[in-house]
Amino acid sequence: MLEARNITYRVGQKTLVAEFSASFAPGGLHLIIGPNGAGKSTVIKLLARLIRPQTGIVEYQGADISRTGEADLAKRRAVLSQAIEVAFPLTVREVVMMGRYPHFGGRPGRIDEQIVDELMEVFEVAEFGERNYQTLSGGERQRVNFARVLAQLRRASAGSDEPAGAPAANEPCRYLFLDEPLTFLDIRHQIEFMKKVREFTRAPDIVTVGVVHDLNLAARFSDRIVVLDRGRVAADGAPAEVLTADRIVEVFGVRPTFVPFDQPGIHLIFE
Amino acid sequence: MNNKGGSRTVFYVLLAVVVLVVTGASILFGAIDFSVKEIGQALLSLLPGQPEATLNQRIFLELRAPRAVLCLLVGASLGVGGTLMQALFRNPIVEPGLVGTSSGAAFGSALFFVLGSVLNLPAGAWALPFAACLGGILSTYLVFILARSKEDGRASIVMLLLTGLAVNALFMSAIGFLSYIARDPQARSITFWSLGTLSGASWRAVQIVAVSTVGGTLLALFYAKQLNALMIGEEEATYLGVNVSRLKWIILSINVVIVAVATAFTGVIGFVGLIVPHILRMIGGADNRYLIIGSALTGAALLTLADLIARLALRPAELPIGIVTSAVGVPVFLLLLRRSRYIF
Numbered sequence: 237m238l239e240a241r242n243i244t245y246r247v248g249q250k251t252l253v254a255e256f257s258a259s260f261a262p263g264g265l266h267l268i269i270g271p272n273g274a275g276k277s278t279v280i281k282l283l284a285r286l287i288r289p290q291t292g293i294v295e296y297q298g299a300d301i302s303r304t305g306e307a308d309l310a311k312r313r314a315v316l317s318q319a320i321e322v323a324f325p326l327t328v329r330e331v332v333m334m335g336r337y338p339h340f341g342g343r344p345g346r347i348d349e350q351i352v353d354e355l356m357e358v359f360e361v362a363e364f365g366e367r368n369y370q371t372l373s374g375g376e377r378q379r380v381n382f383a384r385v386l387a388q389l390r391r392a393s394a395g396s397d398e399p400a401g402a403p404a405a406n407e408p409c410r411y412l413f414l415d416e417p418l419t420f421l422d423i424r425h426q427i428e429f430m431k432k433v434r435e436f437t438r439a440p441d442i443v444t445v446g447v448v449h450d451l452n453l454a455a456r457f458s459d460r461i462v463v464l465d466r467g468r469v470a471a472d473g474a475p476a477e478v479l480t481a482d483r484i485v486e487v488f489g490v491r492p493t494f495v496p497f498d499q500p501g502i503h504l505i506f507e
Numbered sequence: 508m509n510n511k512g513g514s515r516t517v518f519y520v521l522l523a524v525v526v527l528v529v530t531g532a533s534i535l536f537g538a539i540d541f542s543v544k545e546i547g548q549a550l551l552s553l554l555p556g557q558p559e560a561t562l563n564q565r566i567f568l569e570l571r572a573p574r575a576v577l578c579l580l581v582g583a584s585l586g587v588g589g590t591l592m593q594a595l596f597r598n599p600i601v602e603p604g605l606v607g608t609s610s611g612a613a614f615g616s617a618l619f620f621v622l623g624s625v626l627n628l629p630a631g632a633w634a635l636p637f638a639a640c641l642g643g644i645l646s647t648y649l650v651f652i653l654a655r656s657k658e659d660g661r662a663s664i665v666m667l668l669l670t671g672l673a674v675n676a677l678f679m680s681a682i683g684f685l686s687y688i689a690r691d692p693q694a695r696s697i698t699f700w701s702l703g704t705l706s707g708a709s710w711r712a713v714q715i716v717a718v719s720t721v722g723g724t725l726l727a728l729f730y731a732k733q734l735n736a737l738m739i740g741e742e743e744a745t746y747l748g749v750n751v752s753r754l755k756w757i758i759l760s761i762n763v764v765i766v767a768v769a770t771a772f773t774g775v776i777g778f779v780g781l782i783v784p785h786i787l788r789m790i791g792g793a794d795n796r797y798l799i800i801g802s803a804l805t806g807a808a809l810l811t812l813a814d815l816i817a818r819l820a821l822r823p824a825e826l827p828i829g830i831v832t833s834a835v836g837v838p839v840f841l842l843l844l845r846r847s848r849y850i851f
Contacts, residue, residue, distance in 0.1 A: 284746065286742055286745055286746070306745075306748045306749070306750055307748045309748065310746065310747055310748025311748075313746070314746060315742075315743075315746045317740075317742065317743065320739055320740060320743060321739075321740070322738055322739055323597030323598065323738050324597075324599065324738055324788060324793035325788065325792065325793055326738060326792070326793050326794075327792065330735075330792070330793075330794065331739065334735065334736055334739060334747060335747075337732060337735075337736055337747050337748070338747055338748045342732075388746075388747070
């Protein structure tokens with residue numbers, strides 16, 4: 237369970253996030269939506285402790301994360317960001333292996349190699365494991381990074397047949413954050429990506445909080461939506477409750493039309 | 508990296524063999540050439556009960572040998588320094604000379620040299636490298652403060668290079684000023700810091716540089732994994748558990764110390780730190796553990812080769828080694844700039 241209580245974050249005179257409170261349970265996909273400048277990415281960074289709020293606290297299972305050590309946090313919290321550039325020619329495998337860095341000291345152990353091999357298979361990047369990351373397309377890069385992030389969250393004890401790792405009864409939750417992971421992906425890759433995310437977030441001990449821009453993708457894949465407007469929570473609930481025409485007009489300034497479609501979820505087009 | 512471990516070991520051994528071969532050549536050839544037999548006799552003369560060393564043997568023991576060892580150490584320092592700077596700035600066209608460290612260290616040394624004789628400062632063997640470190644810290648810090656953008660406090664690579672250029676010019680002209688006001692024999696020594704040469708090598712210098720080079724390289728190796736994480740970005744490295752601001756501070760300190768101490772005894776030797784990591788990346792990838800070990804060995808070999816050229820080109824006179832490294836390094840630097848995929 238992830239709990240944010242009254243977090244406020246300011247830069248100079250500007251308040252980017254104001255008294256944000258929400259709790260996020262494991263086993264579902266929680267998405268934050270909102271217009272540009274609403275503070276979505278800032279919320280993700282606060283929840284993942286890249287930055288610290290001036291007031292309020294963030295708790296992972298009741299423990300204040302401002303007091304958790306870097307190394308400890310890195311073993312159970314991972315963030316997938318958009319468009320990651322690598323400064324030097326690294327191989328795909330080397331990039332995925334970085335996910336295991338918090339778990340080994342000097343050199344990767346056999347279990348780290350196994351986890352990396354397996355996740356490269358899952359994300360279909362195994363065949364270009366020795367290729368230079370810099371030569372990959374945007375979609376390929378994002379798959380590599382998704383593999384890296386999940387390698388980071390994988391426990392060494394996890395069985396290899398369980399994609400996200402089987403939770404033991406008393407093991408603490410793991411926290412996965414997605415910071416606009418769909419940017420620079422084409423529509424097919426966006427949908428494929430969201431399907432994969434859904435698959436992994438079903439694990440009963442993974443808390444997943446993400447930011448996406450596309451309201452249709454958010455409506456189709458999320459279990460719950462938090463609407464952020466100028467740093468404040470404007471709405472919070474199931475997609476069908478939250479995505480009403482009036483609220484979309486109010487927050488985004490465009491009027492949607494709801495389209496009937498033969499699959500579950502809401503389908504919107506905009507005027 | 509499944510089977511890279513083995514091939515890397517082979518590569519290090521090959522590099523070590525190259526280092527030994529060039530060191531052998533550097534010991535044998537110079538203003539005067541030595542034969543292997545002469546060298547053997549010179550070494551024997553160190554043992555008790557052997558005849559006193561002849562003049563030639565003493566030239567070998569007191570000039571040629573320490574110079575060869577100092578050259579290895581300084582080359583290793585510059586190579587590792589270049590690797591560290593490039594990893595820190597996530598950019599392959601940075602090196603200690605370009606961000607002001609070397610010229611500041613040279614200025615610190617020259618200033619200590621001039622003031623020391625005027626003010627009767629303590630002239631212990633460690634005082635000079637200490638002064639060089641202070642100069643190196645001053646200039647590097649100056650470059651960082653001046654290159655930082657007003658908006659987000661980050662230094663873009665173009666600002667860093669331009670500021671480094673200006674600060675280098677400032678410290679070089681300060682050295683020029685010192686040699687202008689200095690008395691004649693002093694003046695000649697001061698120009699040595701701006702051009703770079705290994706002719707002042709001594710066993711004392713070897714001892715001091717050995718401490719900073721070996722210590723700095725081992726410490727850097729300890730942080731190799733964290734430097735790797737930095738390659739995918741500062742935020743991503745933070746998410747992987749790296750304390751990025753602490754890492755930057757440590758790496759920059761290691762770099763200033765190893766480069767400044769080397770500069771104190773040899774003057775400014777540019778471009779070794781630029782070229783060495785680049786060659787290694789083309790051969791074996793960008794893993795920093797490999798780059799640090801490899802650049803220590805390759806830097807040692809390249810500088811020894813450069814010193815050999817410096818001594819043989821105008822024999823029996825010798826060129827400042829900085830001229831040799833610049834002559835090779837500048838074209839490589841320009842090539843890198845042109846091929847660079849970075850947007851300025």
